[in-house]
Structure formats: C-alpha cells, structure tokens
Amino acid sequence: MLEGKVEVMSLRHAVLGLLADRPASGYDLMKLFDTSLANVWAATQSQVYGELGKLSDAGLVTVTAEGPRGRKEYAITEAGEAELRQWLTGTPPTPARRSDSLLRVFFLGRLTRLEAVTYLESEASRAAARRSALQELEGAVDWDEGPLSVYGRIVLEYGMRQSVMHEEWARWAAEQVGSADTP
Amino acid sequence: MLEGKVEVMSLRHAVLGLLADRPASGYDLMKLFDTSLANVWAATQSQVYGELGKLSDAGLVTVTAEGPRGRKEYAITEAGEAELRQWLTGTPPTPARRSDSLLRVFFLGRLTRLEAVTYLESEASRAAARRSALQELEGAVDWDEGPLSVYGRIVLEYGMRQSVMHEEWARWAAEQVGSADTP
DNA sequence: CGTTGACGTGTCAATGTTGGAAGGTAAAGT
C-alpha cells in the first residue's frame, strides 16, 4: 500500500514565499532569513543553497539570470506558486511541539524555591528584552513597501503580544512559587 | 584550540528530569512523554530508548531493576542529578526559532484578502480549541501529588495564556486584513 | 599595487529526528 508522504517541509515554503515576492540569489535569501524572517524561521546557508538546488531540480524555481561572481538569480515558477498556495490554503499548520523554556519550568521542582524564583524572574527579563528589541525593530522598518510589510507587521505584533504575555506569566509564576505554603 | 561543545540536547534533560522524579522504564517514560510532556516536549520511542542507552553509557542513569518482560528500570545517578541541575541553572534557554504558523502568516499576501481572513479565523478557532483541551486537562489531573504538579500547573497556565493571546491576536489580525484600504 | 571587506556558491561530517518494522512476554478475558 503506497501512501503519499505528509511532509511539512517549511524551509522549502519559506524559500518559495520569499521568491514569490521577487527573484533573488541564495545570498540575497540569506539576508532575508537573517532579517525579515529572523524571528519566524531560522535557516543556515547550507540549508538555503541546498534547498535552492532541490527546488530547482523539482522545477519549482528556475535560474533567471547569472551575475558577476557566479551569482545565480532564482525565480519561482508556476508550479512553485501552485505549491506555495497549496501549502498556505491546504495544509494544516503544525503546532510547535517543543519548548526548551517550558521544559525547564516543568523540572524546576529539582531546585530550591529561591533558585526557581530566580529562574522565572530571569525569564521575565528576557521576555521584556525581547519586547524592546521588537519595538526597536518596528521603528526601524519601512512599513509602506511590498506585500510582505502588511503581514510582516502582523507577525511582529504577534511577537510583541507574545513577549508581553510571557513576561506577565513569568512574574505571576515567580509569585506563585515564592508564596506557597510548604517551603 | 579545543572548545567544549555548547549543546542543548533537551531530550536528554527531559529524560533526566523525569527520572529525577522516580525511576521508570523506557515504556513508562513514553507514557509520560505522551501525557505530562505532550505539550512541552515531544519524543518518539526510538529517541527515548536510544537516549536511555546513551545516558546509561555516560553514567548519568543506571539500571536499578529488571522486570518481567525484559523490562529495565532506570534511575538517575548522582552524576545525572548534577547534569540536570547544571542544565537548569547554568544553561541559558534557547528561544524558539521557528514557527510554522507565523511563516504562513508572513506569506498570506500571496492569497486573496478573503482567503487570508479565512486562514486567520481558522487560526483563532484552533487556538480556542486548544484552550478548551487544556482546560479539560486541568480538570482531569490530580494537582496534589508529586513535585511535578506544582510546576506542571504553571506550565499549563502558560499554555492557556498562550492560546488566549493567540486567539485574540488572530481575530485582531483578521480584522486588520479585512478592513484595509486597498483590496 | 596590495589589502581588505563584501559578495557569492558549494561541500562535508556529525548529529538529531522521524516513522516504522521486528521480535518477543505477561496478563486478562472468553
């Protein structure tokens, strides 16, 4: 019995999505991964170049120009657009299944109460710092260009709400732990 | 120049953390991964048994009993406890670097406005459903036993706040998209 | 002219992860 694979392969779709906006080289894409997508989907150089090769083999992208230093500019094909749409509309998102931070919290009972409170408070600080960083980013970006900017801003808003929530939760948790009955 | 590796290896610490509470077999651990840790850290059978082997080789756990069907019960050793503590107190948590959901949102500009709104509203529904599930879980668990329960509840609270935030954000985003100037 | 820095692509080994198959034992129900 043959079954079609139910792969997620989001790296593939991240590359397709970026190329759907405009053609780019692997180098260009890396810059986008390190800036626009930094808080959404991380990728390394090896992955990006590797994925471009695979996408090219699969006919989802093509080389549209070759520049000075062996630069290859890729563009999405119709098949690629179709794949991207299919992913966006037809594939259910997979919820995050792992969290380093929460795993630690789960085991905080192995530490003394003071240590646990300290940990939770540093979580709160990290969340606050993250929020500042995002706010700074918001000021630094030109929000009036490209189709990515509309949704980019919505994604940024998520990050900000997330960090606010995270900080409040961590402070609440620290209080819970600090003021319990049994030491 | 030799440098110590800066590995995260949270699966290892998830296993250690569970064994720190009480000894267990690989099978027992799997059940815990599928229940207590389901929303925090997913692991497959292969991983758990493989990790137990490595931990055993490294002296962080030992076999304390052998039961009926080749069952091996593992317990954490002092070295294991030390490693767990070190991870909890001395290793900075690594923030989540990837989100399937957010990546989609980032590329929602490839769809029509209606499709985008539909997507965002289904995100809201999913978040609401998740919240219900967590609330049900809260009712089903005995919160008065073991050192895990205190922090387990705190982790659960995180999940609930997270899903509330997620739902509100998705509804807000749908509204933003639905009521913009340019169609 | 020589150096530096940004541009640009490609490959590799080690490790993590997935999903399943294979192989077997004990207990409980019929």
Add this chain to the structure above:
DNA sequence: ACTTTACCTTCCAACATTGACACGTCAACG
C-alpha cells in the same frame, strides 16, 4: 485452551540540521 490486549525493547533507513570549511570574485581604499 485460545486469543486479544497490553507490555517492552531494539534496530534501521531516510531525512533534516548544524557548523564549519573551501573556493573564488568584485570594488574600494590608501
């Protein structure tokens, strides 16, 4: 007695991911 269900471990191929390393070019500067 028989069968189902739960228990329990081990192995593996395929794929994803990381973090380097290797190679080479163009432009600008002093």
